Amino acid sequence: MQDRTMIGELAKKAGESVTIKGWVDVRRDQGKLVFFDFRDMSGTVQGVVLPGDESLMETAKSVRNEFVVSIEGIVNKRPEKNVQEGKVNGDIELEIKGIEILAETKDIPFELDAELNLDTYLDYLPYTLRSKRARAIFKVQAEIVRAYRAYLNSEGFTEFQAPKLIGDDAEGSGEVFEVPYFYGKTAHLATSPQLYKQIMVGALERVFSIGIVFRAEKHSTTRHLNEYTSMDVEMGFIKDHTDVMEVETKLLAFIADHLKETCAAEFTLLNAEVPAVPTTIPRMKLREAQALIFNETGKDSREEPDLEPADERWLCEWAKKEHGSDFVFVTHYPVSKRPMYTYEDPNDLGFTNGFDLLFRGVEITTGGQRRHDYQNLVDGIKMKGLDPEKFSYYLQAFKYGIPPHGGWGMGLERLTAKFLNLPNLKEATLFPRDINRIDTRLSETQPEE
RNA sequence: GCGGUCGUAGCUUAGCUGGUUAAAGCGCCGCCCUGUCACGGCGGAGACCGAGGGUUCAAGUCCCUUCGACCGCGCCA
Numbered sequence: 001m002q003d004r005t006m007i008g009e010l011a012k013k014a015g016e017s018v019t020i021k022g023w024v025d026v027r028r029d030q031g032k033l034v035f036f037d038f039r040d041m042s043g044t045v046q047g048v049v050l051p052g053d054e055s056l057m058e059t060a061k062s063v064r065n066e067f068v069v070s071i072e073g074i075v076n077k078r079p080e081k082n083v084q085e086g087k088v089n090g091d092i093e094l095e096i097k098g099i100e101i102l103a104e105t106k107d108i109p110f111e112l113d114a115e116l117n118l119d120t121y122l123d124y125l126p127y128t129l130r131s132k133r134a135r136a137i138f139k140v141q142a143e144i145v146r147a148y149r150a151y152l153n154s155e156g157f158t159e160f161q162a163p164k165l166i167g168d169d170a171e172g173s174g175e176v177f178e179v180p181y182f183y184g185k186t187a188h189l190a191t192s193p194q195l196y197k198q199i200m201v202g203a204l205e206r207v208f209s210i211g212i213v214f215r216a217e218k219h220s221t222t223r224h225l226n227e228y229t230s231m232d233v234e235m236g237f238i239k240d241h242t243d244v245m246e247v248e249t250k251l252l253a254f255i256a257d258h259l260k261e262t263c264a265a266e267f268t269l270l271n272a273e274v275p276a277v278p279t280t281i282p283r284m285k286l287r288e289a290q291a292l293i294f295n296e297t298g299k300d301s302r303e304e305p306d307l308e309p310a311d312e313r314w315l316c317e318w319a320k321k322e323h324g325s326d327f328v329f330v331t332h333y334p335v336s337k338r339p340m341y342t343y344e345d346p347n348d349l350g351f352t353n354g355f356d357l358l359f360r361g362v363e364i365t366t367g368g369q370r371r372h373d374y375q376n377l378v379d380g381i382k383m384k385g386l387d388p389e390k391f392s393y394y395l396q397a398f399k400y401g402i403p404p405h406g407g408w409g410m411g412l413e414r415l416t417a418k419f420l421n422l423p424n425l426k427e428a429t430l431f432p433r434d435i436n437r438i439d440t441r442l443s444e445t446q447p448e449e
Numbered sequence: 450g451c452g453g454u455c456g457u458a459g460c461u462u463a464g465c466u467g468g469u470u471a472a473a474g475c476g477c478c479g480c481c482c483u484g485u486c487a488c489g490g491c492g493g494a495g496a497c498c499g500a501g502g503g504u505u506c507a508a509g510u511c512c513c514u515u516c517g518a519c520c521g522c523g524c525c526a
Contacts, residue, residue, distance in 0.1 A: 046485085217523095
């Protein structure tokens with residue numbers, strides 16, 4: 001590594017001899033001349049083998065796409081007529097003096113930037129993740145996480161990790177994966193860090209967690225996975241759920257600004273636009289949303305406890321048209337529809353201080369104010385037909401005093417997919433798990449593991 | 450789990466109301482090419498049409514079963 005020059009640094013090294021290491025992005029064999037585009041983590045550059053050195057030429061002709069190589073060469077300014085406008089390193093090229101093949105490739109199934117069916121793309125992830133498109137997506141995702149963390153840190157939130165192996169299906173909602181545990185016990189994979197983050201409010205007031213959660217639902221849609229990254233927040237001493245919504249709005253604005261600064265090229269490549277986050281995101285009660293939909297479209301779902309996906313898409317289009325917002329908050333879902341810990345609005349009985357945040361047609365967040373009074377929470381548990389005794393561990397936090405609090409859970413993959421207008425959530429997930437896809441071939445090829 | 454659509458070379462697809470050697474682009478292999486940059490030109494290999502059964506003189510094309518994929522729904526982030 002000592003004498004390796006990164007491709008992104010070459011422009012500063014005109015006239016110098018350098019060694020670069022990377023992949024062959026593409027080879028263009030012209031007979032007496034062989035051109036290459038080389039790629040490393042910092043960029044791409046063209047290299048050319050000129051006539052003269054026969055053994056070098058022979059090696060050059062044997063090299064194929066995706067070979068991993070170490071290249072010695074001289075950085076040359078390109079003659080005026082060969083400059084590629086608007087292309088990175090389009091004004092320089094590497095005159096190749098030596099090629100060392102570090103790794104060969106075999107039976108490449110298709111070109112990296114070929115248009116693929118999703119199924120093929122996913123079956124070849126170890127290869128397809130090298131594509132420009134995939135690299136751009138996951139760069140953006142990493143920057144979302146970085147910004148999320150940076151903003152919350154700056155607001156005094158403390159990051160923590162919640163356990164993924166838990167004894168009971170504590171929330172009592174959704175399908176849960178079972179895992180054999182010691183001494184005949186059964187453990188479960190966490191569907192959410194919810195109860196732990198509430199406990200953590202008692203310890204640190206403001207907390208957040210970014211971690212994998214598991215859902216055993218046999219869903220098959222473009223917006224569901226059986227394993228996804230939940231970005232959770234919980235904060236104490238709130239007035240009500242609107243405090244939480246305000247923090248989330250500022251956080252999203254911060255993320256959007258950060259993406260504009262750090263990922264402009266990626267958004268261009270993916271033909272997407274960073275959304276403007278309004279200072280105040282439009283908000284309405286579920287009943288208001290349903291009335292609006294009824295009045296505008298005639299579709300009557302006013303008796304339903306929730307919005308259907310089609311309603312959510314419609315509402316987002318409405319918010320975009322009427323308020324120029326890609327986001328819309330829907331609040332006050334019925335108590336019957338929300339988990340036992342959700343705070344009932346004392347001024348609107350039967351409905352909760354809970355909210356969903358819709359972004360470009362999809363729910364990216366569920367949040368709200370929680371029940372913080374011990375007895376009130378016990379009542380909530382009983383109302384759901386659950387046994388408070390089973391929650392005694394969690395209930396300690398409330399028995400021993402916890403402030404009014406609230407928070408949210410946000411799906412990282414959904415957020416990424418919507419920022420980038422990706423049609424399927426699986427494209428925003430490195431190694432997605434669905435009903436059938438769980439990388440069994442990983443272990444079949446490595447039996448010793 | 451239910452509903453819809455689909456399954457043809459390594460990849461992406463075309464194959465009309467069933468008709469006999471299954472087509473193209475990209476990739477791959479070979480030859481040619483001194484300025485290409487998704488290089489170009491010529492040639493070549495590569496498909497028992499997801500699997501099983503059925504109807505028919507004849508099935509990639511119609512029917513049934515099965516497996517798989519994608520999309521939608523329920524559920525949710």
